Amino acid sequence: MILPLTSQHFAEFEQCYGDDPDGNSSRTDLGVEGRFRCFNIKEIQQRDYKLDITWLKDESLEDADSLPEPQYLASEAITELEAIVDDLRDILQLMEVEE
Incomplete structure (x- = not known):
C-alpha cells in the first residue's frame, strides 16, 4: 500500500530552501555527504549543462x-x-x- 505524501516528507527540503518563495533565500551547502548541495556554474558547465547530478548512494539499490x-x-x-x-x-x- 502506497501512503500519500505529507508535509513531513518535504520538511528537510523546505528548511534548506528557505523562506523566500522566489528561491532567493541564503542557503548552506551541506557538503558531499549532505542531502542538499550547491553547484556553481563552472561545475554545471563541466557536466555539459546536465543537471542529473547524483552524489548520494542508495545502499538499498x-x-x-x-x-x-x-x-x-x-x-x-x-x-x-x-x-x-x-x-x-x-x-x-x-x-x-x-x-
Whole structure:
C-alpha cells in the first residue's frame, strides 16, 4: 500500500530552501555527504549543462552490474503482467455471477 505524501516528507527540503518563495533565500551547502548541495556554474558547465547530478548512494539499490539481462527482466515482467490480467478476468467473472 502506497501512503500519500505529507508535509513531513518535504520538511528537510523546505528548511534548506528557505523562506523566500522566489528561491532567493541564503542557503548552506551541506557538503558531499549532505542531502542538499550547491553547484556553481563552472561545475554545471563541466557536466555539459546536465543537471542529473547524483552524489548520494542508495545502499538499498542493487549493483547495476549484477542485474539479470534485460531480456530476462522483460520476460519476468510479462509473466507477472499476464498473471495480473488472469486475476482481473477472474474478478470480472465473479462480478458477472453476482449480478
